[in-house]
Amino acid sequence: MEQFDYVVLGASHAGLEALRAIRAHDSDGSIAVLDREARLPVSPTVLPYVVSGKRRQDRIALRERGWFDDLRVDYRQQAHAAALDSAHSRLRLADGSEIGYGKLLLATGAAPAVPPIAGLSDVRFHVLRTLDDALALREAGRSAGRAVVLGAGLVGMHAAENLARAGARVTIIEMRDQVLPGYFDATAAARIQAAFHDNGVEVLTGRRVASVAPRAGGCTVQLDGGEPCDANLLLVAAGVRPEVSYLAGSGVTVERGVVVDAFMRSTAANVWAAGDVVQTPSFFGDATPAGGILPDAVEQGRTAGMSMAGDPGVRAYPGGVSLNTYGFFGRRALSVGRDAPQQGGADWEVLVRGGEGSDAYLKIVLRDGRLQGVFGVDVLFDPGIMWELILRRVELGARAKALLENPQDAARALMSGLWR
Amino acid sequence: MSATPTIAFDAARCDGCGHCMNACVSAKSSDAHRAQPRIQILRDDESGRWGIAQCRQCGDPRCASVCPAAALEKGDDGIVAWDGKRCVNCLICTAGCTFGGIAFSPAEGHVVKCDQCEGAPQCVAACTRGALRYVTTATLYNRWGELEDLFVPGLGGCQGCNTELIMRHTLRRVGSNTVLATPPGCIPGMGSVGYNGMLGCKVPVFHPLLTNTASMLTGIRRQYKRKGRNVTALALAGDGGAGDVGFQSLSGAAERGEQILFICVDNEGYMNTGAQRSGSTTYGAWTATTPIGESARGKTQDAKNLPLLMMWHGCEYVATASTAFMEDFYAKLEAALDASQRGFAYLHLYSPCTSGWRFPSASNIEVARKAVETNFAVLWDYRRDQGLKLSRDIDAPLPVTEYLKLLGKFRHLDATQIAHIERHVAEQEQVLRELAAMHPRERRQVVGHQSDLMAVDLDQ
Numbered sequence A: 001m002e003q004f005d006y007v008v009l010g011a012s013h014a015g016l017e018a019l020r021a022i023r024a025h026d027s028d029g030s031i032a033v034l035d036r037e038a039r040l041p042v043s044p045t046v047l048p049y050v051v052s053g054k055r056r057q058d059r060i061a062l063r064e065r066g067w068f069d070d071l072r073v074d075y076r077q078q079a080h081a082a083a084l085d086s087a088h089s090r091l092r093l094a095d096g097s098e099i100g101y102g103k104l105l106l107a108t109g110a111a112p113a114v115p116p117i118a119g120l121s122d123v124r125f126h127v128l129r130t131l132d133d134a135l136a137l138r139e140a141g142r143s144a145g146r147a148v149v150l151g152a153g154l155v156g157m158h159a160a161e162n163l164a165r166a167g168a169r170v171t172i173i174e175m176r177d178q179v180l181p182g183y184f185d186a187t188a189a190a191r192i193q194a195a196f197h198d199n200g201v202e203v204l205t206g207r208r209v210a211s212v213a214p215r216a217g218g219c220t221v222q223l224d225g226g227e228p229c230d231a232n233l234l235l236v237a238a239g240v241r242p243e244v245s246y247l248a249g250s251g252v253t254v255e256r257g258v259v260v261d262a263f264m265r266s267t268a269a270n271v272w273a274a275g276d277v278v279q280t281p282s283f284f285g286d287a288t289p290a291g292g293i294l295p296d297a298v299e300q301g302r303t304a305g306m307s308m309a310g311d312p313g314v315r316a317y318p319g320g321v322s323l324n325t326y327g328f329f330g331r332r333a334l335s336v337g338r339d340a341p342q343q344g345g346a347d348w349e350v351l352v353r354g355g356e357g358s359d360a361y362l363k364i365v366l367r368d369g370r371l372q373g374v375f376g377v378d379v380l381f382d383p384g385i386m387w388e389l390i391l392r393r394v395e396l397g398a399r400a401k402a403l404l405e406n407p408q409d410a411a412r413a414l415m416s417g418l419w420r
Numbered sequence B: 001m002s003a004t005p006t007i008a009f010d011a012a013r014c015d016g017c018g019h020c021m022n023a024c025v026s027a028k029s030s031d032a033h034r035a036q037p038r039i040q041i042l043r044d045d046e047s048g049r050w051g052i053a054q055c056r057q058c059g060d061p062r063c064a065s066v067c068p069a070a071a072l073e074k075g076d077d078g079i080v081a082w083d084g085k086r087c088v089n090c091l092i093c094t095a096g097c098t099f100g101g102i103a104f105s106p107a108e109g110h111v112v113k114c115d116q117c118e119g120a121p122q123c124v125a126a127c128t129r130g131a132l133r134y135v136t137t138a139t140l141y142n143r144w145g146e147l148e149d150l151f152v153p154g155l156g157g158c159q160g161c162n163t164e165l166i167m168r169h170t171l172r173r174v175g176s177n178t179v180l181a182t183p184p185g186c187i188p189g190m191g192s193v194g195y196n197g198m199l200g201c202k203v204p205v206f207h208p209l210l211t212n213t214a215s216m217l218t219g220i221r222r223q224y225k226r227k228g229r230n231v232t233a234l235a236l237a238g239d240g241g242a243g244d245v246g247f248q249s250l251s252g253a254a255e256r257g258e259q260i261l262f263i264c265v266d267n268e269g270y271m272n273t274g275a276q277r278s279g280s281t282t283y284g285a286w287t288a289t290t291p292i293g294e295s296a297r298g299k300t301q302d303a304k305n306l307p308l309l310m311m312w313h314g315c316e317y318v319a320t321a322s323t324a325f326m327e328d329f330y331a332k333l334e335a336a337l338d339a340s341q342r343g344f345a346y347l348h349l350y351s352p353c354t355s356g357w358r359f360p361s362a363s364n365i366e367v368a369r370k371a372v373e374t375n376f377a378v379l380w381d382y383r384r385d386q387g388l389k390l391s392r393d394i395d396a397p398l399p400v401t402e403y404l405k406l407l408g409k410f411r412h413l414d415a416t417q418i419a420h421i422e423r424h425v426a427e428q429e430q431v432l433r434e435l436a437a438m439h440p441r442e443r444r445q446v447v448g449h450q451s452d453l454m455a456v457d458l459d460q
């Protein structure tokens, strides 16, 4: 049986960052990174741009082979983990071979969640997570005519825009009452939704799909208590589930994802996990959505790698802060952090500018004078600085007003003074 | 991963004039569009200070780590480069940066960031107040790193001591054609002369008495010369071995103009034998021999200014340096080495002592920096033909107390003692300011060396 000091499973954002962190501290240990794909790593985030044709598929690799060689990392493609035996520190691959490890990182990401809709398994539908998915969707989009997208999250919204640009008539169906729930409040969502409407995309919110049925050249989508809707192309973008199929009986605890501590250690000895595969705790310690985004995968990957290598510089992962940079029809929406709860209490403060009809919308949420969230549509600011201000629990005091007026300049001026 | 040049910002010097931003706009605009400045100067009204948003060209850039399209990469030139052919405009890089160093430009239609104008940053050139500086220290470090380390691995210095840094970097540059003298003190104490009959470095090293370092080096240098070999005679000594016990031989060699490179690592006391006072110990400082008790309040005399004394010897070259300003130290070492082929070169390095001065071992460089920024330790250099020059502006120092408060050896100081030290610092500052203002270029010589004064006379 082959044996490595470190095995990293999954060569995407979390895994790649972990490789760097491990090598930064341990220059000698043997490292292997295994990925099930038969090609160089590609970020799921770049796929909408493959679908739209903005990027050709041969120009999107996250890393070239040489990068792995320079780090002296044994990078293996088509190495699909099938089962983990953490008691014996062994990984079994789909081809039957086994690999032993000293320390293991699970960075297998997530897979599209397929909702339990009657008839869904009888029709041909698309998802978007891998390059193959993107190529298939791009191909189908060229001649779609009529397209239905299930889910108005980031993936669904991106894809709907691409399909509309490719000439399809698109309908988005979203269960919740607004688009992009979790990232934007209703006012911001309405602004975004209006842009879709203006570009000929139909958005149905607060609606469920009761069933789907096959039909010549596509399928029919039956809405709850409503009219049927025909589609040549059906895209399911109803969220993701962690890629944990190989963890059954492994000794690794999985809830809404692999359960980890602040150093990304799983419940099994010598097994770490990072990225979309993990159940990410919220920085705020509440039920705000956390994880499932690229910057988090990178942070977690670094924390895990440093922890695995025993780097004394490792710091506890502070928890996930929701963060998004969303572009739509040439406009931009940015969100960082959390919104105020419905019944917030006196310690919460919400500052808003730009209602309906204004050229921009901005909302700033504070608790005890400390930044909790910033949400903007058609307003520019630096999400990275806002993220840092939230993590540092910086008291804004009188600066809150300036932040509402000009979030980019005010936050930059403040942050600049905090660095030394 | 290599470390590389950076644009440093000094908020205290910035008045928000905006010349840097205008220069950037001019440099980056094309006929097609007016560029968004890659540097932004902003005022924080609460603190009344100016701030900066500009790419720091991080060693480990997070903008690149989070880019899903591999459109950002740190090159060997140190620049985090943006590749427009790969960028998909997702703006996730702007979530990765906490400096506001990469931002979307609506006019240009994509993210933009500083590229340091191919080594000649226009913003720095446009800054008239010295608030922006193009700092290339790190490349120098790299160059030093490529030179052979001539000490054994694992010298046994105290945790956090900067002397090992000084020793290794000095000998890397001075090179193997060297005879090294390390008189009693921390430097031999940490193993430069070696243990158990094995050498501590890869050049001939010897351990003179505290008193005779410069004399022995004189003889060695001359003997080699007589045999037709040009070696560098190098001393790495402490302040006691240089300025107190060793001063007679040092002064003599300097006055004779011996071709020696003498480096004094000044930790302001006899630290290796248990932290006794020396002539370089500051007024008021605690040492083992200037204790704090009912009546005793630390040292009762001011430190003598050894580098200035050396300057008055009319050495070929004299300079003060600090490990908080390595770029400056490197430049001075270079000059001193060159001067030591013609005459006596003396380098004085401030070396905060983590154990003897009582401060946390992680803050050595910080202490060294504060010493300089408060004018407690002023950086200057002196060339026989050009006189004394200040290496940094000394007009707006931090309060001396910013330095004193870092150190346990000053913890007991009362207001009168602090005032005494402040006065002393101000006096030294004034002396140096006046020396630097003597416009020696016109006068040619401030202090002459005897033999050369004759040469000058003959010229006239």
Ligand SMILES: Cc1cc2nc3c(=O)[nH]c(=O)nc-3n(C[C@H](O)[C@H](O)[C@H](O)COP(=O)(O)OP(=O)(O)OC[C@H]3O[C@@H](n4cnc5c(N)ncnc54)[C@H](O)[C@@H]3O)c2cc1C
Pocket: A009, A010, A011, A012, A013, A014, A015, A034, A035, A036, A037, A041, A043, A044, A045, A046, A047, A048, A079, A080, A081, A082, A107, A108, A109, A110, A128, A129, A154, A155, A243, A246, A274, A275, A276, A277, A292, A293, A294, A295, A297, A323, A324, A325, B090, B092
């Ligand atoms: C269409 C789309 C758009 C997105 N847009 C954004 C965005 O704008 N902003 C944002 O922050 N996030 C976005 N995301 C989310 C972001 O891409 C993910 O958070 C990020 O990719 C997570 O990285 P990861 O390394 O944890 O997992 P993944 O990137 O999912 O990588 C997992 C890797 O593991 C491999 N793997 C899986 N199972 C196995 C196995 N059994 N054996 C071996 N290898 C295996 C896979 O091949 C893959 O390489 C988007 C996601 C999608 C799908």
